[in-house]
Each structure stands twice: as C-alpha cells, then as structure tokens.
Amino acid sequence: MAKLLDDVVGEFSRLPGIGRRTALRLAMHLLRMEEHDVELMSRAILRFRTDIRYCSCCNNLSDSDKCEICSDPTRDHSLVCVVEQVKDVLSIEQTRQYNGVYHVLGGVISPMQGIGPSDLKIDLLLDRIARGEVQEVVLALSTTVEGETTSFYIARRIHEYGNVKLTSIARGIGFGDELDYADELTIAHALHNRRPL
Amino acid sequence: MAKLLDDVVGEFSRLPGIGRRTALRLAMHLLRMEEHDVELMSRAILRFRTDIRYCSCCNNLSDSDKCEICSDPTRDHSLVCVVEQVKDVLSIEQTRQYNGVYHVLGGVISPMQGIGPSDLKIDLLLDRIARGEVQEVVLALSTTVEGETTSFYIARRIHEYGNVKLTSIARGIGFGDELDYADELTIAHALHNRRPL
Numbered sequence: 001m002a003k004l005l006d007d008v009v010g011e012f013s014r015l016p017g018i019g020r021r022t023a024l025r026l027a028m029h030l031l032r033m034e035e036h037d038v039e040l041m042s043r044a045i046l047r048f049r050t051d052i053r054y055c056s057c058c059n060n061l062s063d064s065d066k067c068e069i070c071s072d073p074t075r076d077h078s079l080v081c082v083v084e085q086v087k088d089v090l091s092i093e094q095t096r097q098y099n100g101v102y103h104v105l106g107g108v109i110s111p112m113q114g115i116g117p118s119d120l121k122i123d124l125l126l127d128r129i130a131r132g133e134v135q136e137v138v139l140a141l142s143t144t145v146e147g148e149t150t151s152f153y154i155a156r157r158i159h160e161y162g163n164v165k166l167t168s169i170a171r172g173i174g175f176g177d178e179l180d181y182a183d184e185l186t187i188a189h190a191l192h193n194r195r196p197l
Numbered sequence: 198m199a200k201l202l203d204d205v206v207g208e209f210s211r212l213p214g215i216g217r218r219t220a221l222r223l224a225m226h227l228l229r230m231e232e233h234d235v236e237l238m239s240r241a242i243l244r245f246r247t248d249i250r251y252c253s254c255c256n257n258l259s260d261s262d263k264c265e266i267c268s269d270p271t272r273d274h275s276l277v278c279v280v281e282q283v284k285d286v287l288s289i290e291q292t293r294q295y296n297g298v299y300h301v302l303g304g305v306i307s308p309m310q311g312i313g314p315s316d317l318k319i320d321l322l323l324d325r326i327a328r329g330e331v332q333e334v335v336l337a338l339s340t341t342v343e344g345e346t347t348s349f350y351i352a353r354r355i356h357e358y359g360n361v362k363l364t365s366i367a368r369g370i371g372f373g374d375e376l377d378y379a380d381e382l383t384i385a386h387a388l389h390n391r392r393p394l
Contacts, residue, residue: 001287002258002265008245011238014230015223024284026212030246033211041208042243048205049227049235061199068199087221090198 057128059104059121061086069093069101076100078135082125082154084108084142092140100138103128108146109153117153125154129161136165143171254325256301256318258283266290266298273297275332279322279351281305281339289337297335300325305343306350314350322351326358333362340368 001009005027012023030038054060055067058080062068069075069089079100083089089102105120128134137158141147151168158164172190173182182190198206202224209220227235251257252264255277259265266272266286276297280286286299302317325331334355338344348365355361369387370379379387 001290002249002260004241004245004249004260005258005283007241011241014234014238016226017219017222022214024287025214027245028283029213030242031249033246035246037211038246039243041211042239044201044204044208045227045242046236046239048201048224049230049232052199052201052228061202063199063201086202086225090221093198 055104057124058102059106059124060089060102074099077133079138080125080128080134080136081138081140083140084147084150088140100136103137105141105150108141108144108150110146120150122154122157126157126161129158129164134164136167138167138169140169252301254321255299256303256321257286257299271296274330276335277322277325277331277333278335278337280337281344281347285337297333300334302338302347305338305341305347307343317347319351319354323354323358326355326361331361333364335364335366337366 008027008030009020009023012018012026013020018026033041051063053062053064055062055070056065057070058067060067060069070077076099080103081092081098081100082103082105083092084105084107086104089104092098092102103121103125105122105125107115107120109115109117109120125137129137137154139151139154141151155166158166170193171186172193173179173186179187205224205227206217206220209215209223210217215223230238248260250259250261252259252267253262254267255264257264257266267274273296277300278289278295278297279300279302280289281302281304283301286301289295289299300318300322302319302322304312304317306312306314306317322334326334334351336348336351338348352363355363367390368383369390370376370383376384
C-alpha cells in the first residue's frame with residue numbers, strides 16, 4: 001500500500017468507531033474533494049486541538065477566555081444548568097427554550113473509573129455560587145447511578161451555601177415514547193409527578 | 198457553539214457516513230488526543246490529498262510515478278488482474294496468494310451514471326498489452342450488470358490483440374457461506390463449474 005494512503009488510513013482508524021475499512025472509504029473520499037477543501041479540513045482539525053479553550057466561568061468549550069453564553073448579557077446569569085458534557089449544552093441550546101447559563105462538569109463521579117469529585121469542575125461551580133449572582137441551580141445529569149451520585153454530592157455541597165434554589169430537570173415519559181417501552185421507575189416517577197392539564 | 202468546534206464538526210460532517218452527532222464525538226475525541234498526534238493526523242490528511250499520485254502503469258494509488266507493485270521485480274508482470282477500485286487491490290493483496298500485477302480501472306461502465314469506456318483506464322491497459330509483456334489478463338470485476346458489461350467490453354477490446362490469454366476469477370459459493378442463502382445463478386454457476394476433489 002502507498003505510504004501516504006497507509007498513513008491517512010492509520011490516522012482515521014485512530015478515531016473512535018472508525019475501523020480500517022471505513023478509514024479507507026474516508027481516504028478515498030478525500031480524493032474526490034477539492035484540494036482547497038481538504039486543506040480547510042486539515043486546518044480545522046489542528047486548530048481546534050491547539051486553539052480551543054475551556055470557559056473560565058462554566059468550563060464549556062470556547063474560542064476565548066469566556067464562552068459565548070457566559071459573555072451574553074441577554075441571558076439570565078442567575079440560573080445555572082449543570083450538565084456532564086459539552087454536548088449536553090448543545091442539546092439544550094437546540095431546544096431554544098432555555099435562557100439561563102450552564103456549568104459543564106466534564107463527567108460524573110465514578111469510583112469504578114477512578115473519577116472523584118476533585119476531577120470535576122465542582123469547585124468552579126461553588127466559586128460561582130460564592131460570588132453571589134446565582135439564584136437557582138438546575139441539575140441535568142444522567143439518571144445513571146454515577147449521575148445520581150454526582151447530583152446528590154453537588155446538592156449537598158450547594159446546601160452549605162444556604163440561599164440557592166436547587167432543582168432537577170423533570171423525569172417522565174418522553175414525547176413520542178410509548179408507555180409500553182418505558183421502564184417501571186420512569187413510569188412510577190411520571191405518575192407520581194403528574195401535572196394538571 | 199464555539200467557532201473552532203463548529204468548524205471541525207462541520208468539516209468532519211462532510212465525510213461520507215458521518216453526521217453531526219458522530220462529528221461532534223470525533224471532535225471531542227481530538228481533545229483527548231495528544232496535540233502532536235492531532236498534528237500528525239492533520240498533516241496525513243492534507244499530504245495524502247496533495248502528494249498522492251496514480252501509478253502511470255496500473256493507475257493504483259502510489260507515492261511516486263510507479264507504484265510499489267509495478268516496481269517490484271519479484272512479481273509476475275505478465276499476469277495482470279483488472280479491478281474496479283484501489284480497495285480491490287488491497288483485498289487481493291491481503292490474501293497473499295497473488296503474485297501478478299494489477300490494473301485499476303477506476304470504476305465500471307455505467308450509462309446511468311454517465312460513465313463510458315473513455316472515463317476508465319481501459320486504453321492504459323491496452324497500451325500495456327500492446328507493449329507485449331502481458332500474457333494473461335484476469336478480470337476481477339463485480340458481477341453486477343455494470344461489471345459484466347465492462348468485462349464484456351474489455352474482453353472484446355483485448356481479443357483484438359489476439360495472443361493474450363483472458364480469464365475471469367471463479368464465481369461460486371464462498372467459504373463459510375450457506376447454500377441456502379446463495380442465489381440461483383450463483384448455485385447454477387457453482388454446479389456447472391464443479392471441480393474434482
């Protein structure tokens with residue numbers, strides 16, 4: 001195999017979920033692209049890795065010291081939604097229903113994977129609360145054992161600050177989901193938290 | 198979304214089979230990679246596009262004017278296997294059973310897609326035959342209508358040269374395949390071409 005081809009197939013194969021067969025298909029696609037476009041792709045990959053920063057306020061990915069959301073004066077900075085990952089921010093933003101700000105933990109507490117509270121950006125969150133501008137913290141972590149543990153830990157730490165309202169996103173049957181396929185815990189929770197029409 | 202992130206997600210999304218969700222996952226993976234490794238990846242992608250060449254003899258991808266296989270004196274240059282694509286060369290090479298050389302057409306005749314004989318490297322193959330060193334041509338194209346048409350066309354053109362042996366790879370039931378799942382044409386062909394044990 002030509003070395004140049006072998007190199008690019010090897011590099012694509014390093015990415016998660018991409019085996020050698022897919023990597024070869026991607027490489028062949030590069031040949032059908034304009035050289036200029038491949039240059040843009042190559043540069044975007046490197047620049048993302050070298051220049052991207054973490055927002056000093058919320059730990060979201062950012063082009064500068066403070067992310068777009070934290071820098072936006074039209075957003076409600078007294079309402080902070082705590083999420084695990086950057087992609088959770090994107091998911092919530094896509095709804096266009098949330099006008100508060102975020103706090104990206106960077107994971108959840110997982111003793112199995114050796115991730116403790118100090119590995120997450122919890123202190124950064126407490127610093128924000130200590131500065132006094134936060135009035136409500138919405139926890140939007142996974143409903144896994146690790147997510148619940150993390151929610152519980154954060155709730156306990158936040159309670160030390162006294163006057164911050166603490167909420168969690170609603171759990172229930174998703175729109176378009178069938179009751180038939182929902183697990184018992186979700187159904188029980190959805191019934192318990194029923195709302196008037 | 199940070200512009201640097203948006204850029205890299207957009208670029209990954211241009212690749213076939215990669216949607217925005219997967220692109221985001223790949224981007225996040227870049228952050229977990231060493232900066233040096235991302236640099237190697239970025240460079241391999243661009244260099245492949247700018248520096249790869251097509252072998253002047255067989256049209257395979259190559260680092261230089263002539264590919265490794267065509268430059269290899271230990272290979273049998275009188276035996277040429279005609280394939281559609283570069284990946285077919287890799288598939289055959291992986292068997293380590295073939296010691297001849299190749300000829301990569303770059304596709305098959307497909308009136309539906311507007312691909313005629315002149316869009317394929319058929320003349321390059323005929324040039325090789327005209328130079329007189331080819332004794333046998335093995336056709337290893339797909340058994341699709343387009344593949345068969347192309348095989349037929351090439352066979353006719355080659356016959357004009359008279360003294361070149363023309364063969365096709367064997368069709369039959371693959372190892373590990375069940376008779377139950379094979380189509381009638383394959384079974385009929387496999388029976389007709391039965392071999393003594």
